Amino acid sequence: MEKNIKNKKQLTELRQDLVTGDWVVIATGRAKKPEEFAANKRVVIEEDSTKPCFFCHPEETGQEEDVLMYQTAEGEWSLRVFPNKYPAFSRGRIPKHKEEGPYFAMDGTGYHELIITRDHHRQIAHLDTLAVAEIIDACQDRYINLMNKKSVNYIEIFHNHGKEAGASIVHPHTQLVAIPVISPYIQGELDGAEDYYRASKKCVYCTMVEWESEHRKRIVFENADFLAYCPFSSRSAFEVWVLPKKHKPYFERINDKEKMALAEVLQTTINRIYTALEDPAYNFYIHTSPCDGRDYPHYHWHIEILPRTSTWAGFELSTGIEISTIQPEVAAEYLRNI
């Protein structure tokens, strides 16, 4: 860890938009010269069969030391977690605040870890349920380990698959980023859930689970504990949300039975998306309550899966209104019947 803290180049900064209050990260760790941003000079780390894979061979390729490792009965590693060598947020003390005239910034202090499954060629669509449950278990383990750190107020767990989804390394990996601020999207959901509860004395997510379970037209897959469905206001074609059927504000409290149930729903859904869209790029991520010391009894943690079926253009970037070109009901029916 010392090594990383000493490496000044990897320090990142959180800057606040003076108008909206939103945050951006200026992460110059993988620092490039301005000319390296040119369209034809961008280096994308990708499959190169002449070099050893970073994640198949973490030691040989100089990755950071493991913070967690799972082994098979035969003593082989099956999953390992280590800090990202090029973190978006870098380890350190409580973030210092900075001002520049009217502007506000703070150190981008936090944690950025990689959760690696062993098989280079086996993506989540093709893992067995136990292996997916192991990923979920590792996420929970690391979440609990980091949630009380002084610099951490929110922990984001996400997975990028495919180049169009921003995955720069082919070997399947899930990421955990622990950050000092609560992100605008989570804040929007917390506020919305709170407002809905105040108005109707019900959890807004429970309301959706109930409606979808009853009407069934947007359901993709379900088991006793989790429901996967295409949301009424899908932002992209074939978007799927996975929700605990019971009201649960905190991901980190997931129990072993629920981990297996979630693994089944997540793996099945991703496998169907794989089949339906022929191995598309996708992202999924967990949205859960912040770990800032406050309680969020009216929030309901869940996973959002976003296949990258289109490119956001000027309209989406400008307005925040996304355009989907298929009805969620049609997408759900297609995924349901695979």
Add this chain to the structure above:
Amino acid sequence: MEKNIKNKKQLTELRQDLVTGDWVVIATGRAKKPEEFAANKRVVIEEDSTKPCFFCHPEETGQEEDVLMYQTAEGEWSLRVFPNKYPAFSRGRIPKHKEEGPYFAMDGTGYHELIITRDHHRQIAHLDTLAVAEIIDACQDRYINLMNKKSVNYIEIFHNHGKEAGASIVHPHTQLVAIPVISPYIQGELDGAEDYYRASKKCVYCTMVEWESEHRKRIVFENADFLAYCPFSSRSAFEVWVLPKKHKPYFERINDKEKMALAEVLQTTINRIYTALEDPAYNFYIHTSPCDGRDYPHYHWHIEILPRTSTWAGFELSTGIEISTIQPEVAAEYLRNI
């Protein structure tokens, strides 16, 4: 217009996220079967030298009729505006509201127009100032024409350049979309500007113009009327904002002198981005006050230019916190010195 209204397939729907209140568009006009979303089957309209370009030959390729046309002294068309054949919002009466259980939706009624410059091969980076001023003039003309329609509360003008920026047609074109709702991003800026004004009795954008003009380290280019600079909290590498130096809430009130000044700053900035990043994909868009009948005295219209130098991945999609890998000050210096 009749033709379009009758075409049921092109009707679009605005659906509201039950949690956040944000809107999405379900636009099934270019309707595809579910299987057509598969990664290898996606049809991208692109350069195909064997077919006539839609925008070079609007009549021959069955585009809709012009709503505006500019001609040269020789009687040749130099710019034309016509409705998008595949609109994200389709013309119609006041949008009907719909409910489905807890959910809320409305017709995606509005206008979606294309502003086409004549030369197939000449992108904005290479147009002369007069031609860019003509685009701005056409945007203003169409804005004023549509702003008082009953179904219109916000008008978004944007430009996509390059495939990674979502441009599906190579021929340079700017788009105007008039919509019945105020987008979440604009609402965030309106609220932020209002809050800032209440707290400090100053426009937040004027505050930035003043600070940037004094400190100069993030300036890219300027003239008497407009300032182009890399924002303190840039969301992507080489992001540039173009602001009127004086406090101006309403784009549609731009005068002829300002149009020429804006054309100079916009064209110069885009040309420098073209040179610096070797013809990257980019989007730019205008953010201006809504046209919903209310006044927005504390807002300050502007243009945001976003070169697409990276791919948003799970972290950005999940949190709304974007990661930029170059300091805005370094990017600005590079663009300034080209």
